[in-house]
Amino acid sequence: xxxxxxxxKVLRTEAxxxxxxxxxxxxxxxxxVELIYQSSGRVIVTGMGKSGLVGKKxxxxxASTGTPAFFLHPAxxxxxxxxxxxxxxxxxxxxxxxxxxxxxGLIPFLKRxxxxxxxxxxxxxxxxCMSADVSLDISVAEEACPLGIVPTASTTATxxxxxxxxxxxxxxxxxxEEDFALFHPSGSLGKKLFIKVCDLMHAGPxxxxxxxxxxxxxxxxxxxxxxxxxxxxxxxGGKMLxxxxxxxxxxxxxxxxxxxxxxxxxxxxxxxxxxITADELAAKALAVMERHSIxxxxxxxxxxxxxxxxxxxxxxxQGIV
Numbered sequence: 669x670x671x672x673x674x675x676x677k678v679l680r681t682e683a684x685x686x687x688x689x690x691x692x693x694x695x696x697x698x699x700x701v702e703l704i705y706q707s708s709g710r711v712i713v714t715g716m717g718k719s720g721l722v723g724k725k726x727x728x729x730x731a732s733t734g735t736p737a738f739f740l741h742p743a744x745x746x747x748x749x750x751x752x753x754x755x756x757x758x759x760x761x762x763x764x765x766x767x768x769x770x771x772x773g774l775i776p777f778l779k780r781x782x783x784x785x786x787x788x789x790x791x792x793x794x795x796x797c798m799s800a801d802v803s804l805d806i807s808v809a810e811e812a813c814p815l816g817i818v819p820t821a822s823t824t825a826t827x828x829x830x831x832x833x834x835x836x837x838x839x840x841x842x843x844x845e846e847d848f849a850l851f852h853p854s855g856s857l858g859k860k861l862f863i864k865v866c867d868l869m870h871a872g873p874x875x876x877x878x879x880x881x882x883x884x885x886x887x888x889x890x891x892x893x894x895x896x897x898x899x900x901x902x903x904x905g906g907k908m909l910x911x912x913x914x915x916x917x918x919x920x921x922x923x924x925x926x927x928x929x930x931x932x933x934x935x936x937x938x939x940x941x942x943x944i945t946a947d948e949l950a951a952k953a954l955a956v957m958e959r960h961s962i963x964x965x966x967x968x969x970x971x972x973x974x975x976x977x978x979x980x981x982x983x984x985x986q987g988i989v
Contacts, residue, residue: 685821709756711737726830742770766794869976910937
């Protein structure tokens with residue numbers, strides 16, 4: 669068997685393991701979700717070895733989707749770290765055999781303080797499962813390794829079950845994109861979901877503005893000095909009438925020559941420019957720019973006065989792509 673055949677067999681075995689969980693879903697899963705949802709404490713995930721590594725991922729996924737959670741190493745727990753656990757918390761204990769000594773050793777403590785226990789195990793008759801308030805069956809038909817002992821398909825199934833819990837809770841809590849962004853302010857996803865137009869736009873004196881009756885020579889100077897490739901054309905009261913871009917300037921010079929600079933801004937401006945509100949996401953501003961093949965959006969207030977300008981480069985510098 670060549671390496672590609674081996675890889676195909678591994679992936680099929682693990683895919684079958686995940687698919688096999690579907691028929692194991694029952695009222696216990698619903699009870700586990702409700703137990704976590706109703707808890708006023710945190711979810712504490714614990715497990716040894718590979719189960720522990722998967723448990724760390726499950727805890728991280730829960731925490732980032734609106735369910736406060738952290739991982740507790742079971743060996744460290746029995747040496748003082750149980751002080752992190754309160755009666756309001758819910759424990760998710762992961763063990764394929766359900767007989768892991770370090771986990772079984774925690775059961776008396778959990779029972780004494782009436783702490784809810786959810787087991788995730790491949791052995792429904794194990795000590796862990798029989799002691800749990802809710803037991804989730806993560807058993808698999810076979811491991812992906814030919815020896816049948818290396819945690820492969822079983823760990824994949826465990827992670828998938830953890831994802832199912834997290835997503836069910838996410839939906840039950842009404843968790844939104846804005847909530848997700850609060851927990852990921854530095855990542856690219858957070859930037860897409862968190863940074864608003866008002867955070868990036870040029871405002872105040874940095875906004876290029878030209879009166880409608882001003883000459884194009886004045887407008888060109890404004891475009892050049894503010895370095896945004898545009899100037900906003902306004903009436904005497906400051907209300908936006910249109911915009912003039914550096915592209916308009918190039919085309920005007922080609923068409924009118926030197927006479928172009930004596931024309932008024934109102935004669936050259938493009939009416940009804942594309943705009944966006946200050947409280948919109950910067951990612952939406954980028955989408956508007958891409959859709960209309962432009963690089964600048966004007967940010968008006970409720971009275972139609974330009975309060976800011978956001979440029980494509982401002983968005984790209986933030987990594988919002």
